[in-house]
Amino acid sequence: MAEGVNIGPDPSLLLVDDDEIFLNRLARAMEKRGFQVSCAGSVGAAREILRDKAPAYAVVDLRLEDGSGLDVVDALREARAEARIVVLTGYGAIATAVAAVKMGATDYLAKPADADEVTRALLSAGTLPPPPETPMSADRVRWEHIQRVYEQCDRNVSETARRLHMHRRTLQRILAKRGPR
Incomplete structure (x- = not known):
């Protein structure tokens, strides 16, 4: 600009x-x-x-x-x-x-x-901005959301799983993997 x-x-x-x-x-x-x-x-x-x-x-x-x-x-x-x-x-x-x-x-x-x-x-006069050149993938957005809730729950897996309405073991498997690019 x-x-x-x-x-x-x-x-x-x-x-x-x-x-x-x-x-x-x-x-x-x-x-x-x-x-x-x-x-x-x-x-x-x-x-x-x-x-x-x-x-x-x-x-x-x-x-x-x-x-x-x-x-x-x-x-x-x-x-x-x-x-x-x-x-x-x-x-x-x-x-x-x-x-x-x-x-x-x-x-x-x-x-x-x-x-x-x-x-x-x-x-801007109320117009929508152009889309980002390199937006995050849906998998990355999901990963970021899980990480944010996990941190907000003081890294407590059981509490995070409860708040995200997912099984604790499923969440543990997700957390054990590296985040998507």
Whole structure:
């Protein structure tokens, strides 16, 4: 994506993420694209910025040290209803994507997302993005889901099998194999 894209009359952008390295890197990249960036590392810092001036755009991490990024989405919707908000998360789950969109997010991206993806999401006019060049196979998606539930159950095979409605021995065989490519 070209730098200096057509942003509109108000280029203000709020970035909220508790990963300082990612936040600084994304801020520099978005400034190169013509945005006027404000950064916050927590829900509290984001609310302070929103009290002064509500930006036209926002990129908000879902999980922050002092709360949920959905609180920032809600506060920004109250301050500026037409703001375009992209929610970022390292834990891509359908339930959180639905919650983010219901709260007013424009789009939802899984980390790691680069500046081009974020810019496209912020500036898209409700159009669907193009399909990924190399999407994960269905077997890989299944594997990732099983691994995520397994980790959430503190690596307890019996509890994971119960939650996934599968036989414990079947799950053990799946876990013993390498993940598909």
